[in-house]
Amino acid sequence: xxxxxxxxxxxxxxxxxxxxxxxxxxxxxxxxxxxxxxxxxxxxxxxxxxxxxxxxxxxxxxxxxxxxxxxxxxxxxxxxxxxxxxxxxxxxxxxxxxxxxxxxxxxxxxxxxxxxxxxxxxxxxxxxxxxxxxxxxxxxxxxxxxxxxxxxxxxxxxxxxxxxxxxxxxxxxxxxxxxxxxxxxxxxxxxxxxxxxxxxxxxxxxxxxxxxxxxxxxxxxxxxxxxxxxxxxxxxxxxxxxxxxxxxxxxxxxxxxxxxxxxxxxxxxxxxxxxxxxxxxxxxxxxxxxxxxxxxxxxxxxxxxxxxxxxxxxxxxxxxxxxxxxxxxxxxxxxxxxxxxxxxxxxxxxxxxxxxxxxxxxxxxxxxxxxxxxxxxxxxxxxxxxxxxxxxxxxxxxxxxxxxxxxxxxxxxxxxxxxxxxxxxxxxxxxxxxxxxxxxxxxxxxxxxxxxxxxxxxxxxxxxxxxxxxxxxxxxxxxxxxxxxxxxxxxxxxxxxxxxxxxxxxxxxxxxxxxxxxxxxxxxxxxxxxxxxxxxxxxxxxxxxxxxxx
Amino acid sequence: xxxxxxxxxxxxxxxxxxxxxxxxxxxxxxxxxxxxxxxxxxxxxxxxxxxxxxxxxxxxxxxxxxxx
Numbered sequence: 001x002x003x004x005x006x007x008x009x010x011x012x013x014x015x016x017x018x019x020x021x022x023x024x025x026x027x028x029x030x031x032x033x034x035x036x037x038x039x040x041x042x043x044x045x046x047x048x049x050x051x052x053x054x055x056x057x058x059x060x061x062x063x064x065x066x067x068x069x070x071x072x073x074x075x076x077x078x079x080x081x082x083x084x085x086x087x088x089x090x091x092x093x094x095x096x097x098x099x100x101x102x103x104x105x106x107x108x109x110x111x112x113x114x115x116x117x118x119x120x121x122x123x124x125x126x127x128x129x130x131x132x133x134x135x136x137x138x139x140x141x142x143x144x145x146x147x148x149x150x151x152x153x154x155x156x157x158x159x160x161x162x163x164x165x166x167x168x169x170x171x172x173x174x175x176x177x178x179x180x181x182x183x184x185x186x187x188x189x190x191x192x193x194x195x196x197x198x199x200x201x202x203x204x205x206x207x208x209x210x211x212x213x214x215x216x217x218x219x220x221x222x223x224x225x226x227x228x229x230x231x232x233x234x235x236x237x238x239x240x241x242x243x244x245x246x247x248x249x250x251x252x253x254x255x256x257x258x259x260x261x262x263x264x265x266x267x268x269x270x271x272x273x274x275x276x277x278x279x280x281x282x283x284x285x286x287x288x289x290x291x292x293x294x295x296x297x298x299x300x301x302x303x304x305x306x307x308x309x310x311x312x313x314x315x316x317x318x319x320x321x322x323x324x325x326x327x328x329x330x331x332x333x334x335x336x337x338x339x340x341x342x343x344x345x346x347x348x349x350x351x352x353x354x355x356x357x358x359x360x361x362x363x364x365x366x367x368x369x370x371x372x373x374x375x376x377x378x379x380x381x382x383x384x385x386x387x388x389x390x391x392x393x394x395x396x397x398x399x400x401x402x403x404x405x406x407x408x409x410x411x412x413x414x415x416x417x418x419x420x421x422x423x424x425x426x427x428x429x430x431x432x433x434x435x436x437x438x439x440x441x442x443x444x445x446x447x448x449x450x451x452x453x454x455x456x457x458x459x460x461x462x463x464x465x466x467x468x469x470x471x472x473x474x475x476x477x478x479x480x481x482x483x484x485x486x487x488x489x490x491x492x493x494x495x496x497x498x499x500x501x502x503x504x505x506x507x508x509x510x511x512x513x514x515x516x517x518x519x520x521x522x523x524x525x526x527x528x529x530x531x532x533x534x535x536x537x538x539x540x541x542x543x544x545x546x547x548x549x550x
Numbered sequence: 551x552x553x554x555x556x557x558x559x560x561x562x563x564x565x566x567x568x569x570x571x572x573x574x575x576x577x578x579x580x581x582x583x584x585x586x587x588x589x590x591x592x593x594x595x596x597x598x599x600x601x602x603x604x605x606x607x608x609x610x611x612x613x614x615x616x617x618x
Contacts, residue, residue: 069606070603070604071603144604146597148605149605215605216593216596218590218593220596291598292597295598297594297597298594301590301591302587305590306577306581313573432601
């Protein structure tokens with residue numbers, strides 16, 4: 001893949017990775033008396049390996065391909081594989097974390113394996129490692145196709161993809177060695193945050209540069225969703241991570257905010273991580289891959305525009321519903337409730353738009369597990385957005401907050417919607433990217449689908465039962481006005497549900513492993529299928545290009 | 551000007567209200583503007599057949615490969 005870079009591009013890649021090695025060395029030396037030093041070595045190793053991968057090809061022949069006739073898909077391919085790697089790692093962590101709750105002995109008494117350290121490895125691993133890589137990879141694919149233009153250069157897409165993965169590695173390893181700033185979904189410390197800002201700005205610029213080269217008059221709506229994901233995540237990340245490092249030779253930093261302001265900024269970030277990381281980008285995937293796989297244009301393009309603005313405008317206000325009955329002013333809580341309820345309209349408009357697109361193609365949904373992944377994703381999107389609006393209302397929240405119901409809600413969104421649309425997109429994308437006729441095993445896709453669906457349903461039902469039981473036990477009083485149940489009583493009541501949850505997660509994890517295997521086998525075993533994509537001919541004869549195959 | 555609580559309330563109830571209303575009217579008008587229908591239909595259909603590489607300069611026999 002590095003042979004496809006020109007000599008100046010190879011030199012630039014070596015310059016960047018070389019600078020990374022120096023930064024890693026500096027961190028290792030400065031932070032030698034702090035956990036930051038370990039991160040220095042990790043950065044050094046990561047950049048060093050990449051440096052030698054490029055250096056190995058430095059004196060290879062110049063690439064001969066005509067860049068004007070094809071899209072640049074190498075980083076997309078690597079991104080898909082990285083996403084699946086992270087899926088297996090992070091979902092495996094999830095099964096372990098869930099099992100620790102059911103059988104606490106599974107901690108094995110190590111510091112690094114305690115619940116508080118491996119849980120963020122699970123959450124960051126699935127959100128950023130799996131979700132983030134899938135978003136970056138599919139955005140590379142979609143921005144080029146919908147613009148009918150190739151990406152402007154070949155170094156920055158690699159910088160964004162691999163730079164983002166460096167962030168993920170630093171984050172996950174940091175949790176295990178005890179580095180955290182204790183902000184949910186924003187645990188990495190100041191230097192990792194600064195690095196992500198650089199990567200993210202390059203990502204934004206790359207996207208805009210590709211769109212600027214487009215050969216389509218109108219920017220397809222999927223791009224709007226991806227752009228909102230990139231732009232808003234940048235704003236959220238910068239504001240929530242404003243902090244003062246305790247010293248430049250250590251990992252510890254102090255947030256710029258304090259008290260309830262800190263909580264508000266954190267949950268403004270936290271909920272919009274759900275909105276703009278886990279929703280809008282994946283809606284971009286949905287609006288591209290679902291119509292394409294169904295072979296029908298989106299049911300209402302106008303509705304997709306309307307729901308886009310509805311979603312981006314309403315979502316940004318809802319974070320305060322995480323802080324009901326706290327020191328946060330009542331009117332801010334009410335603002336969050338109002339916008340959460342209003343948000344149901346554009347959310348259901350998107351889910352309905354996706355399902356209406358399938359009207360007339362239901363036979364395809366029946367026969368094609370890939371399309372079924374996307375259909376189920378749209379259904380779970382509708383379900384979990386309804387549930388979310390409902391849980392944001394104060395009286396409902398009084399019961400649900402701090403219970404497993406919240407965990408169930410998050411997972412109905414993350415497993416049922418985000419992971420399902422991602423797996424569907426990966427199955428649709430893999431044969432196209434690697435020019436294969438189809439996936440290696442359609443039976444494995446079916447197996448994955450049913451494992452994922454049953455895993456999600458078991459998980460979500462277990463957590464609903466557990467959460468509502470827990471919430472009701474917490475608020476049951478005796479006749480004399482004291483609490484009826486002790487905390488341990490609730491734990492005993494929840495134990496069977498915790499076992500069921502771990503089992504549901506195990507099924508889902510097994511499905512992800514099958515997916516990884518199937519993608520690898522598709523790349524290795526399925527014969528090359530040239531006519532999957534027609535390139536305009538460049539031969540001397542100027543023979544007409546073959547019309548694109550149906 | 552003193553940036554008090556009252557000042558922010560006044561701002562959100564005056565400018566904020568009309569900003570919100572204007573934004574929703576503007577977006578709805580754009581989404582449902584009749585003459586844009588053709589463009590939207592074209593965009594919705596454009597993704598169904600986009601695997602034939604970047605658009606080529608319109609010359610000679612490549613005319614059928616221009617943007618759709």
